[in-house]
Amino acid sequence: MNQEESSGQSERQWRDDILRRQVRLRCHVIKNLAWNLENGGDFPTPTPQKLCALIRHTVKMIEDHLNETPADQLGNVSLFLCSTAEHLRYVERSRTAHTPWSMIQATEHFLKQQVGEDSHFIIRPQWSYNYSLVGEFVAHYQTSVQSMAWIPARKWEDGLAAIQLTDNKIYCIAFPRVGRLDALLHANWGHELGHIIAARWVHAKFGQIWNGVEDGVKKRIGESIRKSLPASIEEELFKDLIVEQSISDMANTTMEVARHGLTELICDAIGVHLLGPGALAACLEFSAGLSLDENPLQCRNYPPWRYRLHLMLDACHGDLKERKIKVNGRESDYPGEVLRPFCEWLSEGKQLLAHAGDEPAWRQAIVVREAYALIEREWKNIRHDVLDLLPGGAEKPYRLCERHAIIEDLAKKLCDDIPPNEVGCWPNATPARLEDIVNAAWVFKIKKQIENPGWGSPSDYERLCRLALKAIEAGFVDSEFGSRLREVNAT
Ligand SMILES: [Zn+2]
Numbered sequence: 001m002n003q004e005e006s007s008g009q010s011e012r013q014w015r016d017d018i019l020r021r022q023v024r025l026r027c028h029v030i031k032n033l034a035w036n037l038e039n040g041g042d043f044p045t046p047t048p049q050k051l052c053a054l055i056r057h058t059v060k061m062i063e064d065h066l067n068e069t070p071a072d073q074l075g076n077v078s079l080f081l082c083s084t085a086e087h088l089r090y091v092e093r094s095r096t097a098h099t100p101w102s103m104i105q106a107t108e109h110f111l112k113q114q115v116g117e118d119s120h121f122i123i124r125p126q127w128s129y130n131y132s133l134v135g136e137f138v139a140h141y142q143t144s145v146q147s148m149a150w151i152p153a154r155k156w157e158d159g160l161a162a163i164q165l166t167d168n169k170i171y172c173i174a175f176p177r178v179g180r181l182d183a184l185l186h187a188n189w190g191h192e193l194g195h196i197i198a199a200r201w202v203h204a205k206f207g208q209i210w211n212g213v214e215d216g217v218k219k220r221i222g223e224s225i226r227k228s229l230p231a232s233i234e235e236e237l238f239k240d241l242i243v244e245q246s247i248s249d250m251a252n253t254t255m256e257v258a259r260h261g262l263t264e265l266i267c268d269a270i271g272v273h274l275l276g277p278g279a280l281a282a283c284l285e286f287s288a289g290l291s292l293d294e295n296p297l298q299c300r301n302y303p304p305w306r307y308r309l310h311l312m313l314d315a316c317h318g319d320l321k322e323r324k325i326k327v328n329g330r331e332s333d334y335p336g337e338v339l340r341p342f343c344e345w346l347s348e349g350k351q352l353l354a355h356a357g358d359e360p361a362w363r364q365a366i367v368v369r370e371a372y373a374l375i376e377r378e379w380k381n382i383r384h385d386v387l388d389l390l391p392g393g394a395e396k397p398y399r400l401c402e403r404h405a406i407i408e409d410l411a412k413k414l415c416d417d418i419p420p421n422e423v424g425c426w427p428n429a430t431p432a433r434l435e436d437i438v439n440a441a442w443v444f445k446i447k448k449q450i451e452n453p454g455w456g457s458p459s460d461y462e463r464l465c466r467l468a469l470k471a472i473e474a475g476f477v478d479s480e481f482g483s484r485l486r487e488v489n490a491t
Contacts, residue, residue: 053163061151108121121173183438258370268283273390276403336404409423411443421470
């Protein structure tokens with residue numbers, strides 16, 4: 001062994017020693033942090049503690065098998081531990097001190113009803129002005145442990161059973177910190193939940209749809225490139241080379257625009273399906289400050305807001321139509337006096353959003369045009385298939401017109417400063433559903449804004465949000481525990 005080799009080896013040894021000590025210390029710190037958070041106590045649901053338990057379990061496995069960890073993997077393990085520690089911030093921010101805790105239990109219950117009891121949700125505020133979904137965490141840790149060949153994956157899975165997470169899923173839904181109390185805007189949660197279903201659909205079906213159109217897309221892209229090539233390139237072979245290179249890149253971009261566009265549109269469709277015009281109204285307000293016609297290529301492949309809102313408005317079409325409906329066997333006018341301002345406000349939005357006729361500029365690039373031609377051709381079937389994955393299926397959307405009498409009752413309670421947590425009057429009242437409370441809050445807000453343009457001061461708005469949050473909490477408690485409480489009372 002020459003001197004250079006020997007010094008290289010001792011440098012490696014020297015670095016490995018540092019890393020091994022570092023990893024051991026990190027494991028210890030993360031386990032303690034997770035334990036302290038887990039036992040800190042003030043969470044609205046047990047889900048944040050489940051994530052702590054998952055992190056502690058995974059980190060303990062890394063610690064227990066540190067001696068077997070190959071030296072060349074220590075750097076990766078160290079980075080993995082850092083990213084694991086970052087996950088604890090979701091737990092920390094979901095403490096009741098940071099969240100509108102009164103609605104978290106009801107919201108998690110509502111979300112579980114749509115995707116199954118084995119899915120758990122941490123709901124937390126974030127400083128960026130956005131709603132988002134992260135996870136799934138159990139699968140993330142499973143894949144990570146599987147990639148560490150020196151840790152017996154079976155042992156990790158057995159430990160998962162001990163913390164009751166086998167075949168379970170944990171997600172984190174974030175909402176904008178500045179809208180902490182905004183129960184009306186939280187109708188966007190339906191869209192975020194949609195990301196779970198959309199991901200399943202994209203994984204199972206998108207490849208098949210793309211394969212069916214890929215050749216045609218490439219052919220048309222090729223024709224368009226050839227037309228735009230400068231006449232100065234005369235050599236045919238040279239032309240072919242340029243065209244072939246571009247076709248493959250542009251077809252990939254088309255696929256990404258279509259895939260991401262479909263994902264977002266599916267999420268919107270799910271939001272409206274679950275929460276009806278309340279979800280549409282939340283998106284109308286959310287998008288008011290944003291460009292409506294942004295080119296997807298300039299905004300991370302997101303579909304333009306005008307396009308998204310149109311599809312949502314179409315889905316709510318039946319709720320915006322004036323007509324006679326039957327309520328408890330009696331014919332009645334829809335939307336009626338209480339719901340009319342809200343329905344008119346949505347219809348007005350529909351007219352204002354309509355295009356003047358010309359093709360929008362964002363469709364000019366062939367990659368976007370091709371992606372949206374695919375979306376438009378397949379949308380009806382995709383939407384139906386995806387909504388069918390929800391409980392009740394595609395035929396059971398939330399319809400304001402079917403909840404007419406309930407929404408009127410709840411909106412009138414808001415007018416009287418009463419939390420709209422039950423329908424009817426005691427003792428013949430039934431607990432109100434989260435979807436009805438959110439829609440009633442929207443009906444009340446728009447009615448007030450139209451009747452009295454001066455309405456809408458911070459205190460007006462805060463009162464409305466607090467009444468809605470109170471109602472969501474009380475409605476949930478009553479629907480979950482009411483019958484048991486009544487039984488106890490009777491004995
Ligand atoms: Zn989204």
